[in-house]
Amino acid sequence: MNRVLPVLTILVLIIAVWYAAAILMNAPWQNTLNGRANLTDVPFHTFAQQTWAQDKPILPAPHQVVSEIWNGTVALEITSRRSLAYHGWITLSATLLGFAFGTGLGVLLAVAIIHNDASDRSLMPWIIASQTVPIVAVAPMLVVGLNAVGLTGLVPKALISMYLSFFPVVVGMVKGLRSPEGIQLDLLRTYDANSWQVFWKLRWPAAMPFLFASMKVGIAISLIGAIVAELSNTAGGGLGVRLLTGSVNGQTIQIWAALFIAAGLAAVLVALVGSAERAVNRRMGVRA
Amino acid sequence: ADALTLQLKWVTQAQFAGYLVAEAKGFYDEEDLDITILPGGPNIAPEQVIAGGGADIIVTWMAAGLAARDTGVPLVNIAQPFKRSGLMMICPTESEVTEVADFPGKTLGVWFFGNEYPFFAWMNKEGIATDGSDGGVTVLQQSFDIQPMIQGQADCISVMTYNEYGQALDAGYGPENLTIFNYTEMGNDLLEDGLYVLEDSLDDPAKVDAYTRFVRASMKGWAYALENPEEAAEIVVESDETGAAELDHQLYMVGEVSKLVDADDPALDMATYDRTVKALIDQEIIGAEPEGAYTTVVTDALN
Amino acid sequence: MTPVVQAHNLGLTFPTADGDVVALSDVNLTIEKGDFVSFIGPSGCGKTTFLRTIADLEQPTSGTLEINGQMPENARKDRAYGYVFQAPALYPWRTIEKNVALPLEIMGYSAAQQAERIKRTLDLVNLSGFENKYPWQLSGGMQQRASIARALAFDADLLLMDEPFGALDEIVRDHLNSELLKLWERTKKTICFVTHSIPEAVYLSTKIVVMSPRPGRVTDVIESNLPRERPLDIRETPEFLQIAARVRDGLRAGHSYEEMV
Amino acid sequence: MTPVVQAHNLGLTFPTADGDVVALSDVNLTIEKGDFVSFIGPSGCGKTTFLRTIADLEQPTSGTLEINGQMPENARKDRAYGYVFQAPALYPWRTIEKNVALPLEIMGYSAAQQAERIKRTLDLVNLSGFENKYPWQLSGGMQQRASIARALAFDADLLLMDEPFGALDEIVRDHLNSELLKLWERTKKTICFVTHSIPEAVYLSTKIVVMSPRPGRVTDVIESNLPRERPLDIRETPEFLQIAARVRDGLRAGHSYEEMV
Amino acid sequence: MSFARELTSLQLYLGLVGGGLAALGFLASVPTLGSAPLITVFFALGAVSLARLVMPWSLWLDGLLAVFGAVALIAALPAEGVLPVHHWLALFAAWAFSWLFVERLTTAIRQGRLPHTGTGQVIPLIFGLSLLVIWEVVTRGANVSPVLLPPPSAIAARFAQSTGILWADFVQTFVKSVIPGYLIGCGAGLLVAIAVDRSPFLKAGVMPIGNFMSALPIIGIAPIMVMWFGFDWQSKAAVVVAMTFFPMLVNTVAGLNAASAIERDLMRTYAASYWQTLMMLRLPAAGPFIFNALKINSTLALIGAIVAEFFGTPVVGMGFRISTGVGRLAIDLVWAEIAVAAIAGSAFYGVIALLERGVTFWHPSVRGGRA
Ligand SMILES: Nc1ncnc2c1ncn2[C@@H]1O[C@H](COP(=O)(O)OP(=O)(O)OP(=O)(O)O)[C@@H](O)[C@H]1O
Ligand SMILES: Nc1ncnc2c1ncn2[C@@H]1O[C@H](COP(=O)(O)OP(=O)(O)OP(=O)(O)O)[C@@H](O)[C@H]1O
């Protein structure tokens, strides 16, 4: 209760502000409409309701978004092309595949970096620079380029997800694999442990907290990657395509609904990584 | 069956009804073709897709096609179902634009991504500067809807007769509170949706034959769509994988598109072709008169 | 018999940003099998460095050092010694039992051998019953004892202990001191033991090495003639106090306030 | 004269996940102005907790506590004491000089006063010349001395010191012990001093408080009759050893191996 | 073999691979001797490097070999058609030599045989240059359509030609959108974090939501922001604000809790006021966290602004140029813009990282060497 109440308060506050903002932002257009229909002296509460019920509002009211989500998920068959669950699933599969690629690549690079000085020096600056490349700009070309070598569908999206999500994993894992203190490494040296043993008995377990912290960031970024990729790859649908077509057709409610589904997806994914983390922590005896 | 991939210029909508109907009604199957139709979008350049081998045939506007040819993608027009342009510029009365002379100092919304050539050709012809200098117009990269007009961010916006104009009508705009500049009526129209392939593929008679059957089936699709607008609109909605297409709007679009398409004759109209080429050369978008940018082998073989 | 440790003109210099630090200079020392040698000296005099050099964790820059007659590197590869660090250095994701098992796993002991040795050494340091606890569930002193158990689990004849009881209070320290003496007597191991405490050094050792800093060097080596059997109250005898006084003098000589601490 | 510290049936219980921990129970203690009081006892007996309660960093759960006749909170707001924590707790982004200046800045001393006090107290702890070094550029002992300087910089009459010399070797400790004694004599401050070392407690104090854990309580209060003037070798006198023995007995009584360490 | 023993096994292996490939290439080019003389010479020299097994072979020779190989390859690139098969061996051999050079350079620096400053920075440069050479040789040598991926030389040429456009776009996107958006977003995040930190209730309410928001695909709001704030830089700055706000909020709140209990207790013993504690303890202690957010945000900001420009702009800006450039198949210009973005982004990140070194000099991660 102690934790729920403050969150609820803030949520209620946000929703209230949102409704108010919807009136304000949709008012000019509503005035035009009413003017055109020769409606004058509309009482405020009617006017408010009008602004909350526009077809293509500048800011849809919360209940409009909720009902769009409801209509797009529960009220539809899951296989329907209009189903948001269907589009969510498409984005999710690209996200998960990209996340798996990204985590794998990130860990591999981190292992290379901590074991090889030359890799450390030559790779690190470019890894940082890679993230300053606007992937949204490269994505369309990448999709076409991969298409040229016969890769279509899920894989190009997953590769873009990977491009974004490997970064936090490399950075975190380099930190994590280097986190054992000198004395812990010295201990293994006194046992004449080989580097394989040093890795599995010391570096890897020591890096676990860093891995999970990175994966939480990574999975959220993977989702962004999948959405960005879908902006450049409309075939097959997905939440990004819903965002795009919503934007193309001026369907604001559709944009917001896609956005909220994406947000929910991100929250669930991060929570899943979090529970995996807790499970591993329990097995590793981390203090609760 | 011969497998061909068609890359559309835009998202799945009735602008491409002929192809979607041909696919849905089995006209391609009848011609022993296996067609994959790829939707496009604001970040997809069909010219690039075909250059990368991702498609065999693309739908694009002639100006963009010729410009691509100039940059080294040897595109060749094999058929031109769209005879007229659906492009317009509309200005609400508040903008106080009633004629071209009112443009200087105004902000105009224009679509880029290969759609900008007709506008610049028009301005070029009128002698109106577009580079932000005094006495010229301010150009906005317009989103693909009418929001900029509703919100007053632009004085005039670009619309297609079959799409955004319908949105404007829905939003309560109409001829009575709009000034409309129709590119076709002004004689400024450049050719729009045509079918393009890569030049070297035309050396292969089997390919040419497949293209011919493709165009024949597609035109059959167009004819069917124009005769049965309701069914065509339903097919479009059904074909849209994103679930964003709305039946009413697609029906409107079929109706408007029917005014632009000649379902009986997909051959290139040379007068408009010449105008398009001249406009591009005037603007220095292409360097010289293109050679071999179109072929009549396919349309000739149809009959 | 070859000595366990033989250092000859041993020197070790650390190059650092603001100049070289001479951690060890001209150290000559012989440690025989069965010796209990304490190292005492002010902070920074090179006690830890000397132990680390024996353990092949640092490389001497001059002189020679032999462990059991061979190079330190080979001695390390032979697993000739057990090292107890100044901090417990237990791995937090392993239970006490698994921490003690660590060297055994690495050295390839069978599961049965591991179990037997874990039980024996945890008994020895009085930690039976805590096998499945994680380090953070134990007090600092218990952790330190676990780290001693870990060093004892494989039978190295040489034990290197760097201030193992530094973090403990006097009473617990007394207790562990007498336990350590008993262990030493029973197993006849050779022990090198670093401490800051004069009574502790005198109480435990057969030989006390007094060191002094800048440069780190050995200033005195005191052979203790106390009997091997040492009750706690030996510390109030005049013999004991006499040795303690000599150690204190040696220490004080190597000290000067302004520069060191 | 009002006593500096007056505890009456003082109790403090920490509620924790696995039950309450009674850190202090029924503590009765009076400390007069000018006393030097040492607190000694096994780990976890509540020494730190008692000091923290005096400093208004913990709230008693029963009994009363008065500092200079007022509530601890008011005493804290009067800046009645200087506290030396068990760890140096220097701010790493401030130089030694600036660390010592911290309380002076907070209490609004002028720049000139600050400079004068910094110089004086750094001299006192023998750190002149290190004004512009950062804490991590100093050894542990130097850091601890800097934290003592910081507590001395503003003239609180009560000094609370929690094992300030724990990290130092015996020689340095001896030196600082006698410096502390001199300071105490000169300034007539009241000092509460936590230590693990029996000789240290006996050497320094006018009063030794022996504590014992579970629940934390005072088991003995020993008034020392040693003269105020104490050369280092007073530690070999019979009077000294006698007090030390009494402290050791008191301590041992509160100890039992299995549970504590 | 004694000279080979100075090398690590990886280095020895690279040397053998480079030398072996070169020897193979030499044999393969005998029939066409003279068609690409530079490459043949490179093959010969590369094969000679196998002598490292029996005599000392300076690391600088390996560096020279790599450079020579790169130059020979680029000189031999055909104007049309693809590179002859055996020339690809030269690419692999040159790569092996440059890698070997980098490995040996690193070893030399670590062993103190070369100064750290200067040479240390050369290593990533060599790596980057190798990538560029590979890119150039592969795109031109394998005849990749410039519409798909232009070679770096074409991008560089376009860059040099279009500095005017690139500069105008940079000003529009970076100076007008990114910088203000970044400052406002980070500033607001910091202030809100401080405000939230004062009230446990607010903190309990805002933090879960803030954590949630910072994980969201905020990029998705770009079309909405364009709708709300118009076409010009304001909507881009708004996207940047939204993207940078939450990372700063979350990090700062965490950072304000970073001061240890004992450090806070110290302040309490001085009866320090809230503001004194904030300014003298908690903000400095939060420094590393705040800089962490500043660094994350420096890459996010540029990406956010560019995405937002995809949804409507005046006809200038990096995102505008990129999105319309693809439509016009001006792919070399697009890559020139991407290069500008990468350079600007890296420089931005670098400046923040330098600032961090200066401000949080005391933190172990900074003191302890490379960040
Ligand atoms: N890795 C290193 N690099 C540079 N100097 C070092 C290094 N290790 C130790 N030193 C220096 O060598 C000297 C000896 O250090 P050492 O740790 O051996 O002292 P010690 O006698 O163990 O001290 P303490 O009692 O404080 O543990 C010190 O001056 C120390 O600063
Ligand atoms: N914040 C707290 N929450 C719960 N228990 C606490 C807390 N602080 C101290 N304790 C408990 O109170 C008891 C007394 O602790 P205190 O730190 O005062 O001991 P101490 O005598 O200073 O020990 P040491 O010599 O190890 O410093 C211990 O059992 C400790 O675990």
Ligand SMILES: Cc1ncc(C[n+]2csc(CCO)c2C)c(N)n1
């Ligand atoms: C020119 C050149 N080529 C390869 C490497 C080595 N390297 C750098 S990153 C990487 C991948 C895994 O670490 C490898 C192998 C180098 N340093 N320089």
Ligand SMILES: [Mg+2]
């Ligand atoms: Mg040491």
Ligand SMILES: [Mg+2]
């Ligand atoms: Mg304590």
